Amino acid sequence: MSENNKNAQDLDEILEKIENIDEVKEVEVPLFESIKFESPFENDDKSVSYFATATKIEESDGEYTVIGSSTVIDSNIKCGGNIKVKGQIKGNVSVNGSADVYGTIEGDIQANDVTLEHGAKVLGNIICKADVNALDDSKIVGNIVAKNAYINSHVEGDIEVLNEIKITSTAAITGKIVTGTFFTSGTILNATISIKR
């Protein structure tokens, strides 16, 4: 009898949640809003999340900044278009469009989407509005926050994904994974996984 009551209570709670579906939706939003990114740039309010500061960069679609393979930049970079990094950057990279990394970045990356090509190395956090795509032979030492993540590489750090994460057999992840949906096959995982809906 008491068990039935409990079930009925649970059902009531679920029904209440469904009625207040707007509240449930809000659960997804704070995930992104709660990211407090310490801005590398002067005059930026440090408490403002990346997604608020990103709009401050002058937008320039289709424009490419290319860092050549023999170039070393020891500074922070703000970029309104897209960036291709074949060389080395020691500093934070903030891009309005996409960031293609072939080389090494020692610093945080903020971008709409990030692709790590074969041999790329990122020592820093990656914060991404859309997708993170890490091909095999690439390495990330730092946390990843993104909408979707496709990981074929070594990751030492936590991964927080709003939507879905796909991890292939070439990946090796050490850290905590928070995700909406999780796909994997034959991966070496040394990770705590929590799936949030």
Add this chain to the structure above:
Amino acid sequence: MNEKELFQSVNFESPFKNDDRKKTNNDELTIIGSSTIIEGKENSKIVCGGDIEIMGQVKGLVDIAGSAEIYGMIDGLVNAEQLIVEEGSKINGDINCRTTLSINGAEIVGNIKAKNAYINASVKGDIAATNDLKIANNSIIEGNIATGSISIESGAVIAGNLSVKK
């Protein structure tokens, strides 16, 4: 005409045929786009083993092994093998150019050193050209000039000492 013949008959001329740099140094070329800002760290610097094109803004030292084309703004020392500063650009810092320097319609605040120099710009600072110096008619130079040989176009404004020594 079948498909094979059709393709054989097309004479495609590569647009990069005469562009040696794009062919050989494609990986080495660095481009700083016009909306890109490089700054925000103490002792910021760019060290570039190949060539560079700067359309954006750079704060810090720029050291280039190859040639540099500047369309944007630089706040710091510039070292390059060959340097072209185009119209509308601004350099706030010294320029050291190992071979040929060409400044056209730009604004420079800083001392300039080069082997050969063509200047058609506003310069606030000293100019030293070891070999040859050409000053074109739209130049406004506030500073001393030391060079091996000089040609000054009429219309150029120079406020400073001039010494020409072979």
